[in-house]
Amino acid sequence: MRRGKLLSAATGLAAASLALAVLAPVVMSDVDWPTAARDTIAADGYAATGATNLVSAIYLGYRAFDTLGETIVLLVALAGSVALVASTPGRPDLDRDGGPADSRGPGHTDIINVIAGKLAPIVLLFGTYVMLYGHTSPGGGFQGGVVLASGVIFIAIGRRAGGIGRISPSITAFGPRTLSVIEAIAFATVLALSFPGSGAALAGLIEATGASAGVAAKGVAAVGPIIALNIGIGLKVGSGVALLCVMMLGGDQE
Amino acid sequence: MIRRLLVLALFGTGLAGLVTKRNLIKKAYALAIMNSAIVILFVLEGAAIGSDAPLLGGAGKLFVDPIPQALMLTAIVVGVCVSALALTLAYRLYRHFGTLDIDEIKRRIGHE
């Protein structure tokens, strides 16, 4: 036993020192951090994208293609996890109300059920705000989407068996089925908005619509594609994460 | 200087954990720690050239570099996805073998 521990410690030490020997020159160097890219974005970023949050200008404007890839990574990971969880043989049975059978177990009290149910609309509202205002303040689709997902999870917890704030699964709009439809449509939207040229087309469309209504929509038009992407990503992330969590709560077996 | 050393130490901790810990969940966490180290490094170094958050408005601001922040936003999401999938796989393995010990699981697969 002792020898095994020593050996394992030696392996860990060897691994860390090999890695650090290679990484130290990269990390410890005193080369000045480059400023050219920052200066370019600070000067042109707003004119090019309409976003005052320069991080948004990069990841939804200049480098939106990376963000599409990121959305895809999330899609694959979540869909893969959902499938792996769902196909587990002998998952604990769930009761007929769509909540886990052990929902009356420790940690699952009426207080949690009620508060989760009541908090849900507020959390959903906050998530929507974070999602919609990503172009001008910290936040955006990914962050807002995760908050939205928390709201849906609160609803799912609130409607568990015996919960007082319970919403009947039959009338809720946040069942697994609806969530996966939202996910698919949101993904298609993000994809369409990411194709080269479609952002400019959308901006042109907003400007033309504004002009026909007699409104100068210049600033709105420029940032339109970013807001649209934020909404698409927010719904995609929100429905995807919520779907996984609802599945883990046993919601697929309603 | 000290901050960079701390980042390296954090990374080394994660890597050593990945190699030595036999528990699948600890391995997944070790990966997350390694990922955090590089995220911290990017954001830390990118902040060396400025002092203000990269939000336009007001004059005379000296922004930090927004590019590392945008890149790390992506890296964080990717890291979370990897963790999620790793934990799901660990869950499935646990459900089948009743253990999270990678050597034990390997031994049993060899026998099947």
Place this chain on the structure above:
Amino acid sequence: MSDSELAMLPVFLPLAGAALSLLAKALHGGAKARALEDSGAFIGLALPWAALAAMLPRVLAGGVSFTVSGWSGAIGIAQRFDGLTWLVDVLGLTGAGAAYLYSRGNGPKGPLFTTVYLIQASALAMTAATADLFNLFVCLEILGLASYVLVASSEKPGAFLAAFSYLAVSSAAMVFFLFGLFGFYRVTGTLSYEGIQAALVALPDGGGAIATMSTACLAAAIAIRVAVMPVYGWLPDAHALAPHAVSAILSGVLIKTPLFALGRLLGYLPSGQEAMALIGSAGVVTALAAVVVALSQKDAKRLLAYHSISQIGYVVAAWGLGAPAAMAAAFLHAFYHALFKGLLFLSVGTITDAAGTRNVYELRGAAGTLGKSGDRFRLVGVAYAVGALSIMALPPLNGFASKNAIGYLFKGGWRYWALFAAGACTVASFLKLSMIFLPARRGAPADAAGVAGSVPGLRIGGTMKASMLILASLCVATGLFADATTAAVSRLLGAPPPAGGAFTAANLLKALQTLALGAAVFGLAMSKPGKRLAAAIRGRPRSFAGLVMAFLGGLAVLAAALARFG
């Protein structure tokens, strides 16, 4: 449609297909869902061919460079669609299309599989065209996650562990990739390959130690995806335990696209040539070492998986030379390997499913078993034969042409003889695998043992046969018209047209020698001491820690060698 939009179609069409297929998944079955999934697969795997055809004249005219959506080059994402991109896309679409066709017959099925599969096809095209460091990171992560999910989709416990190990080791490597990216961004302030190259040239020390170490980090992290020695350890389990269609695309395509992406990247870096040469030498060692391990295997699919490592060793060896002519030889072998290894995985997978065992030493009478499962015209057997003869590099099949082209590059050196020996071991190993077609041993409980584990009611359906037929005829066609194919690939890669043809007397003689030597090695391997040695090689300890340590060791060696050159 502008050039740059057209060049993005091989990426976006499969994604559009994936979106349709995702919608089909949300609909939970029904005729509408099936129609959506089918049209998604068609859009994702068939329509990109039209885009590639439209790109061909532009590629022949020198290719196009652009940034996605026309953003400024300093911050936007650079792309390069040239002959190499075009060829790698062709490789990916061929492998992906044939394997998907097979999956429609023998699984995995369902809209989720189709979605992930199409996303993987899209990421292959993305990886082939990218000229931006961070975009490459994203591409590799998509490829990785899709592979983990696809490997795990076989629902075998061993596959879960294989997927976990693959995930853990390659995610750890991707953190090193980010460190490398950090190093280059720190000294150059840009992420596009061209920008990095220009900035490094302008620096007095060319980037110094940071650039060297960063190059090592990037190259090692990508090498793990290629499964070259010493970072190959994750591959055998993952490829052996995945569903057959997935094995076919993982072995056929997924280990090659990152290699050519790495070649593109290293072409822009100051110590890139040295890194390629070093990895190329590792490739020669890989080709020989992996085939010896393959020869010792008893699991049919694991044997094939080790051959994938060995064959990628050939590709990497040629790739390491870096010259356009060598790159053409590397691509040819990569492409041909995608065809014949895809064929082998599909045919052997079908046979083992029908017989219910994967043990090469036990499985006999494969032809009869196949006949019972609905293969009346011996198509699977013929497909296997074409694949096996191709990988054994026998004329007139395609492996003969590409292995000779690679051998020609190394004429006279130690590499030539190492690859020759690897070729002989390949012959031996496939002679061994072909024993599954021997008639069943008398007295052996063949039927009792066989039927017990076989896939109940495996019917070898039309799509399965069609996919094998396509791959087999491509193997034969590229073999018969080897010289024309070589000339076309050389032209696309800007290499001078090759001097001699494939079917020279010297090459034919070499094939005979390889065959004779291979038969001798086969005899040795099937002898008592040979079998004992094989069991020892099979049973060597393999641990997860070893996987990570091998990566770190490889990284350190690469870094040290590059530092010495620099």
